[in-house]
Amino acid sequence: MIAGYRCPRDGRTSPAADLNWHCPDCGSPWDLDHSAGRVDQDQLASRPASLWRYAEALPLNDPSISLGEGFTPMVALDERVSAKLDFLMPTLSFKDRGAAMLIEAANRLRPERVIADSSGNAGTAVAAYAARAGLSCTIYVPATTSAKKIEQVRAHGAEVMIIDGDRETTARAAQWGADQPGTFYASHVYNPYFLHGTKTYGYELWESYGGRLPEVIALPVGNGTLVLGVALAIEELVDHGLLDRRPRLVAVQTEVVAPLARAHREGLIELPAGYATSAETIAEGIAIADPARAPQILAAIERSGGDIVTVADAEVAAAQQDLAARGLYVEATAGACWAAVRHAERAETDEDQLGWQLLADQEVVVPLCGAGLKSGLASVQT
Ligand SMILES: [Zn+2]
Structure with a gap:
């Protein structure tokens, strides 16, 4: 059970x-x-250097399919801003945190097949862990997905269904498949085991900072798997008396696909039907027009006293190049939060939005959540 x-x-x-x-x-x-148990900081030193070290807080333990995921390093980008290098994961993105937990759950249920849909990174992660578990796997991807990600999925032995349509059309195709008997829908959006994997991002930060969290945690947001994971970690740490002060979550979207930023600004607690549409952006990992967990994401940002800001594609591309110039080759989506910090630092006084203020002068950590080799350097026509 x-x-x-x-x-x-x-x-x-x-x-x-x-x-x-x-x-x-x-x-x-x-x-x-x-309900998560209380992690004992004193016991952590002797634990394995993976996300499974927070055993008391996790819904599953003694994993049979681990690929050594988690416990990623942090580096300073300047005296105020640090980066957590989540592109140093088995399949080169933070999604391995969720996929490891999710497919560990699937492996204990032994369904006939697992299926998932993704703009790329979650699909590659699910395919890799399903291969490790020996589970039959099908990944649905939109036709715009980068060729290298599709190649990675196929290399793990998964079947790839290329859907001629946007991210939402792809999800609907996968959900039809998910309704077939014997199918485990390994959805990073719908299945909560995924969020109990991504919450280890928050636990690792807490351990890295010596039992506290930085003032501001910046997070890219599309379907919200990292935002919701971190919010879960914060609640658990507070509940167990392991955190005195909640950090503020500042989520980042691109200007062209920003339904959550707009809803937050308008004070909505959920997205009205037809609120946003898909559009081309170089940050394909967060190009989600209608995130299924929008109410939970908006509530988590609100509860933290945080904000949602938007950056232009050109700023994301510039941030990606700036990170590469510092020795960190990440994919475009992974540059979104650094783009936001750079935007905040040069913001004019008329930009009085809370998120810019927080990113401009507080202690901040940004996730570098996917490797540059996944999609190469982005270029933006201006
Ligand atoms: Zn219900």
């Missing part, structure tokens, strides 16, 4: 073995029906 699911809207529960990928009553993505 592994922890089952609970609907955050109406409280309905479902055992994980039933393979329901969302709440049958209201369609909401699930939360995990699990």
Whole structure:
């Protein structure tokens, strides 16, 4: 028996073995029906250098499919801003945190097949861990996905379904597949085991900073898997008396696909139907027009006293090149938060938005969440 699911809207529960990928009553993505235990900082030194070291807080332990994920290093970008190098993961992105936990859950249920949909990094991560588990795997990707990511998915033995449409059309195709009996929908958006993997980003920061968190945690946001994971870690650390002060979360979107930034600015608690549409952006990892967990993401930002800011594609491309010039070759999406910090530092006085103020003068950590080799240097026509 592994922890089952609970609907955050109406409280309905479902055992994980039933393979329901969302709440049958209201369609909401699930939360995990699990309460995290208290991590003992004094015991951590003797634990393995992977995300599994926070055993008390995790819904699953003694993993059978680990690829050594997690416990990534931090480096200073300047005297105020640090980067956490999550591109140094088995499949070269932070998504391995979630995929390791998610496929560990799938492996204990032994479904006939796992399927997932992704703009790239989550798909490559799920494919790799499914290969490790010996599970039959199909990944749905939009036709715009970079060739190198598709090659990586195929190399892991997964079947690739290339969908002629945007990210939302791709998700709908995968969800039709997810409704077929015997299918485990390894969705980084819908399945909460994924978020209990990404929450280790927050636990690792807490350990790196000696039992506290920096004043501001900057995070790219599309489907919100990193924002929600970090928010979960913060709540658990506060609940167990391991954190005195909540850090502020400043999430970053690109100007062309910014439904969450707009909703936050307008004080909405969820996205109205048809609120945003897909558009071309070099930050493909966060180009999500209609994130299924929008209410949870907006609530997490609000609760932290944070904000959501937007940057132009040209700023993201410049940040990617600036990081490369400092020795850090990351993909465009991974440059979004550094782009936001640079924007904040040169912001004019008329930019009085909270997020810019926080990024301009507080202690900040940014995730470098995917490797440059995944998609190469982005170029923006101006
Ligand atoms: Zn429900």
